[in-house]
Structures are given as structure tokens and as C-alpha cells.
Amino acid sequence: MTPTGTDKSPLTDERPPKPRPAPIPxxxxxxxxxALHEGKLLVQKCQDCGEFQLxxxxxxxxxxxxxxxxxxxxxxxxxSFTVIRQNYARPFRDWIPYVVALVELEEGxxxxxxxxxxxxxxxxxxxxxxxxxxxxxxxAGIALFTPVx
Amino acid sequence: xxxxxxxxxxxxxxxxxxxxxxxxxxxxxxxGQAADRALADGGLTMKDVDGFASTGFxxxxxxxxxxxLGLHPTYYxxxxxxxxxxxxxxxxxxxxxxxxxxxxxxxTYGSIQLSQMGRRLGTGGGGGAGFAPGPxxxxxxxxxxxxxxxxxxxxxxxxxxxxxxxxxxxxxxxMRTHAATNPQAQEREPITVEDVVSSRLVADPxxxxxxxxxxxxxxxxxxxxxxxxxxLGATPIYILGAAHSTTHHMNISAMPDLTVxxxxxxxxxxxxxxxxxxxxxxxxxLYDSFTITVVLTVEDLGFxxxxxxGAFVENGGLGxxxxxxxxxxxxxxxxxxxxxxxxxxIVEAVRQLRGQGGATQVPDARIAVAHGTGGMLxxxxxxxxxxxxx
Numbered sequence: 191m192t193p194t195g196t197d198k199s200p201l202t203d204e205r206p207p208k209p210r211p212a213p214i215p216x217x218x219x220x221x222x223x224x225a226l227h228e229g230k231l232l233v234q235k236c237q238d239c240g241e242f243q244l245x246x247x248x249x250x251x252x253x254x255x256x257x258x259x260x261x262x263x264x265x266x267x268x269x270s271f272t273v274i275r276q277n278y279a280r281p282f283r284d285w286i287p288y289v290v291a292l293v294e295l296e297e298g299x300x301x302x303x304x305x306x307x308x309x310x311x312x313x314x315x316x317x318x319x320x321x322x323x324x325x326x327x328x329x330a331g332i333a334l335f336t337p338v339x
Numbered sequence: 340x341x342x343x344x345x346x347x348x349x350x351x352x353x354x355x356x357x358x359x360x361x362x363x364x365x366x367x368x369x370x371g372q373a374a375d376r377a378l379a380d381g382g383l384t385m386k387d388v389d390g391f392a393s394t395g396f397x398x399x400x401x402x403x404x405x406x407x408l409g410l411h412p413t414y415y416x417x418x419x420x421x422x423x424x425x426x427x428x429x430x431x432x433x434x435x436x437x438x439x440x441x442x443x444x445x446x447t448y449g450s451i452q453l454s455q456m457g458r459r460l461g462t463g464g465g466g467g468a469g470f471a472p473g474p475x476x477x478x479x480x481x482x483x484x485x486x487x488x489x490x491x492x493x494x495x496x497x498x499x500x501x502x503x504x505x506x507x508x509x510x511x512x513x514m515r516t517h518a519a520t521n522p523q524a525q526e527r528e529p530i531t532v533e534d535v536v537s538s539r540l541v542a543d544p545x546x547x548x549x550x551x552x553x554x555x556x557x558x559x560x561x562x563x564x565x566x567x568x569x570x571l572g573a574t575p576i577y578i579l580g581a582a583h584s585t586t587h588h589m590n591i592s593a594m595p596d597l598t599v600x601x602x603x604x605x606x607x608x609x610x611x612x613x614x615x616x617x618x619x620x621x622x623x624x625l626y627d628s629f630t631i632t633v634v635l636t637v638e639d640l641g642f643x644x645x646x647x648x649g650a651f652v653e654n655g656g657l658g659x660x661x662x663x664x665x666x667x668x669x670x671x672x673x674x675x676x677x678x679x680x681x682x683x684x685i686v687e688a689v690r691q692l693r694g695q696g697g698a699t700q701v702p703d704a705r706i707a708v709a710h711g712t713g714g715m716l717x718x719x720x721x722x723x724x725x726x727x728x729x
């Protein structure tokens with residue numbers, strides 16, 4: 191699944207399409223990417239102060255307490271978005287135009303994503319969105335979002 | 340810092356290199372040309388320099404430029420804050436001079452971005468996921484671009500405060516008006532609000548003319564003590580106050596509030612250190628990577644309330660005779676933007692305070708602010724400069 195987009199980049203390119211970039215999990219992020227591969231969106235919850243956070247870190251941003259991963263609802267709202275109409279880097283140029291958004295999850299943390307299966311012309315800040323999962327390597331997945339309701 | 344009057348840090352020399360297109364020059368030669376001119380402007384030579392600062396995009400950059408220039412400095416600095424770097428380097432140099440760690444600090448910038456890379460980097464590129472070390476991966480997977488990050492901020496500001504594309508456009512229109520009087524400016528043809536909003540969208544809601552130009556060029560400034568400036572017979576420009584701050588690096592998803600830039604922290608700090616208020620500023624040189632950058636900056640520095648930046652900048656609010664004459668050389672939007680424009684802000688602020696502003700001279704300008712913004716609204720650095728001894 192790729193983001194909404196039919197227009198082609200102004201550059202001609204005979205090479206085969208490049209796949210979506212995949213993250214390389216590290217000590218902090220491995221549980222996050224692995225869960226996404228299994229269709230689950232995780233956020234971190236501080237075991238001391240109860241704050242939620244993303245992206246995954248070794249300790250709590252608010253109090254430096256220990257954190258644990260918990261499953262998020264996968265629902266949120268659009269905090270902001272843009273329609274990218276110029277990007278020469280592969281594979282993104284093949285997607286143009288596509289939507290980059292910051293989604294605020296129900297649990298509070300914000301993340302960057304692409305909005306898919308949507309009409310970029312009618313999107314509004316504050317619209318409700320829901321996660322859709324895609325595996326991007328043998329070990330990692332990502333969460334894309336789509337408008338709901 | 341408590342410091343004797345004689346050791347007060349001052350700027351005695353400034354210069355820009357040739358710009359905006361330098362296909363015949365190396366990046367280091369641009370540094371050198373600007374350095375020679377700034378030293379001559381201050382009545383100094385390379386032999387007087389004991390401190391050197393510059394920055395670029397690989398480690399030990401400043402030591403490399405020092406080598407090229409034949410300098411063996413005992414103070415050096417290459418703090419990289421993107422577009423805000425040169426305000427930070429000048430602040431650091433002031434501390435070094437006032438503490439006695441350096442006597443004459445040369446700060447240089449040079450770039451041949453336009454000749455090297457064409458028009459890709461600033462408005463369309465920077466969107467690859469190839470270079471995303473560590474946590475930078477979180478925003479690198481989605482094809483966001485540099486323009487896209489500022490577009491996200493613009494969209495959020497519009498949503499929260501009703502800011503319009505036409506208000507953003509008016510920033511670009513005013514910068515072009517100033518550029519029209521700058522014979523070196525890259526774009527000098529007058530434009531209208533309608534021209535801006537009807538130019539091609541690069542990343543909604545930002546149009547092509549909401550984005551800075553991409554140029555070759557550089558600049559330099561020379562700082563020393565007030566006492567040395569008096570010996571040289573130079574016209575000193577005082578560093579009245581300075582501060583810098585950061586909220587995030589490459590992940591704009593980590594920015595706490597997309598409508599509040601780092602200027603909201605370092606601006607008030609710099610004004611407090613200078614002991615003045617925004618109302619006392621006569622002329623402003625504000626980083627204008629994109630039109631939204633200026634709207635956020637005028638709010639965050641305290642020239643208007645949060646959310647009122649759109650109304651502040653429209654109808655020539657940033658023009659000569661407006662609320663806040665800004666970017667009197669035409670700014671990055673029209674005159675020159677080689678990648679890290681912060682040095683140009685310092686040079687133009689000093690020229691205004693010396694009365695060398697030419698057709699865009701602000702009458703009797705006594706106090707100026709230069710504010711750099713770097714990365715994806717990641718860094719901010721404020722310098723408050725004055726022509727009179729504080």
C-alpha cells in the first residue's frame with residue numbers, strides 16, 4: 191500500500207520502484223517496530239509518573255523514570271498535515287502528491303505518518319484518523335493512518 | 340557577565356562575499372573573500388586574528404577553514420545550529436572576548452550550494468531517508484521535506500489563529516520590495532500577494548514564492564574589544580544581549596507546539612540580557628527561510644501577541660515605515676540564501692546601525708535585532724546589537 195497519489199514526478203526514471211524505507215531497530219526502538227510488524231501500535235508509559243510518550247526512549251521524558259510499552263488504541267486526530275508536491279528523493283517522488291501528517295494519538299503522544307486512502311483536498315486539522323499497518327521488512331512495520339467517520 | 344567597558348565585545352568589521360551565483364569559486368574561497376573584506380572593513384589583517392569561528396556540514400569544519408586561511412587560532416568554535424549558527428558563534432565570541440580568552444575573533448561563512456546542487460536541496464530535497472542516524476528515523480520514513488516541516492507549522496498556525504495564505508505572502512512581497520534596491524539580490528522583480536498565492540504549491544500551504552531562494556555566497560564579521568576598536572578608529576557595534584535555544588533536531592514531530600519556535604525562549608532572554616524591550620528595536624534582520632518563519636519569529640520575539648503575526652506582517656508591516664522594518668537587504672526570500680543565512684543577518688544589522696543601509700536605510704537606526712532560525716524550526720539564536728555603548 192502506498193499513499194494516495196496518481197501524478198508522476200517530472201523526472202523520468204527507468205529504474206524499478208524503490209520500496210518504502212525500513213527502520214533499523216535498535217535497543218530503544220526494537221519492541222516498537224516489531225509490534226508494528228504484528229499490527230500493534232505501542233506507546234511508552236512511565237512506570238513512575240504515568241506519562242505517555244513517543245518516540246521510544248530509554249527513560250521517561252517528564253521525570254526520567256522507567257518506561258514500559260503499552261498498546262495504543264490506534265486512534266487519533268490530525269494535528270497538522272501537508273501535501274508534498276515536490277521531492278526528488280526516491281521512493282517518495284513516485285508518490286507525489288502525498289500527505290505527510292502529524293497525528294495526535296488518543297493517549298497523547300504525537301507521531302509523523304502518511305495519511306492514505308484519503309482526498310488531500312478535503313482533509314482538515316482535527317479530523318479523526320485510525321492506524322493501518324504495513325510490514326516494511328522482515329522485522330519492522332509502520333503505522334499509516336486513514337480518516338474515519 | 341560583568342565586564343569592564345574596555346573589554347566589551349564589539350563588531351568592527353563586516354562583509355558579504357560576492358553573491359548570489361559563484362560558479363567560478365570554491366566554497367573555501369568564498370570564506371576567504373568575505374574574511375579579507377571584513378578584516379579590511381575593520382582595519383585589521385589576518386595577522387591580528389587569534390580567534391576563529393565558522394561552521395559547515397562535517398566535523399572539524401572550522402579547523403579546515405582556518406587551515407585554508409593560514410590561521411593558527413587559540414580560540415575556535417564550530418557550533419552548528421543550522422541557520423542560527425552564526426548568531427550563536429557571535430554570542431560565543433562575545434563571551435570569549437569579554438572573558439579575555441580571545442582578542443580578535445574572525446567569523447566566516449561560505450557556501451556554493453547553488454552551483455553544487457542546483458535547486459534541489461532547499462525546496463524539494465532533504466527528503467531522503469538515507470541519512471537518518473538514531474532517532475532521526477522517526478520522521479525520515481514518510482517523505483517529509485524541509486519545506487514540508489515548515490508547511491506543517493504554517494497549517495497549524497492557520498488552524499489555530501486564522502492566519503491566511505495572503506498574510507504569509509505579504510512577507511515575501513515586502514522582502515522583494517527591499518531586494519529591488521539591492522543590486523546583488525538574486526530576485527529583484529516586484530511581486531504581488533496574488534503572484535505568491537498563485538505560484539505553484541511545493542508543500543501545502545506553502546507556495547514556491549513562500550520559499551527562500553537558493554544561492555551561493557557568504558559573509559564574515561570581525562569582533563574585538565571596545566578598547567581595541569577605539570585604537571583602530573573603527574565604528575564599534577556593541578553586542579547588547581544574546582541568547583539561543585533549541586526544542587528538537589530533525590524530528591519536527593518532537594516540537595512541543597508547532598506554532599511556537601525556539602525564539603520564544605531565546606528572544607525574551609536576549610532582550611532581558613540587553614536590558615531593552617522589543618519596542619526599542621529600530622530594525623530587524625529575521626531568518627526568512629519561509630514566510631511562516633517570519634510570522635512565528637515576530638510573535639515569539641514579542642513584537643506582537645501569539646497568533647497576531649499574520650496581521651502584523653500584512654500591508655507592509657515589515658517594510659520601511661511599517662511596524663518593524665525587516666530584512667532590509669531583501670532577505671533569504673529574495674536576496675540570498677546559501678543554506679545557513681545567519682551571517683547575512685549580522686552583516687545587514689551592522690550596516691543599518693552604521694547608517695550604511697543605502698536605499699533601505701532605516702533613519703537613525705540605533706538598536707537592531709538579528710535572529711537566526713535553523714533546521715526544522717529546531718534552533719533559534721537572537722543577537723541584539725547597538726551603536727551606542729550600553
